[in-house]
């Protein structure tokens with residue numbers, strides 16, 4: 311992957327960047343997304359934040375090689391701590407687990423002015439992001455699900471507008487994705503359903519105790535939620 315030929319996943323993320331503003335990409339290994347956003351004229355300025363020295367150096371050298379250092383500021387630090395309040399229009403956090411993305415948002419809450427657009431791309435557990443957004447009065451404005459290299463990814467886009475409370479199924483599977491119910495969505499949740507049913511089978515043959523009974527009733531609930539949508 312390079313900035314000219316961005317992955318399909320990051321190319322889809324880039325569609326939601328607020329035009330002509332400042333982008334901040336947090337966890338910006340190689341700074342591919344900021345480079346692409348500047349080179350294709352989506353934004354005029356960008357900040358690439360990275361917490362690990364190696365990826366930070368890769369981002370810095372990639373930006374320098376492309377002569378973009380005057381437009382992309384590469385900053386070393388954890389999560390939103392590299393930002394000052396109100397300096398960006400779009401924040402992207404991509405290619406991590408949903409729990410880590412939610413943790414980055416929670417730890418960096420005071421750096422959010424509420425005027426930004428958040429574009430979050432979890433590899434797993436998008437549910438925890440939807441829960442964080444709802445608990446912090448951010449509203450979903452778009453979602454996407456896509457497959458690339460036999461992996462399924464979700465993209466969750468949010469702004470601080472009037473909050474619509476999500477149902478349990480919407481929290482788990484995504485309100486926009488449920489409405490669209492495309493082939494990739496069906497493939498993902500059919501797979502999850504099989505996975506939960508297999509766990510259920512194993513629990514049924516396992517020793518009966520309070521902990522297993524609790525797990526079984528959680529699974530029954532999850533299975534019926536997914537079946538109600540599919």
Ligand code: SAM
Nearest residue numbers: 336337338339359360361362365388389404405
């Ligand atoms: N965002 C890129 C993408 O989607 O292709 C890179 C994803 S890579 C799997 C995750 C990157 O996030 C790693 O470079 C990692 O060091 C960085 N990262 C993890 N936790 C972070 C944090 N709290 N703050 C900033 N960067 C973080």
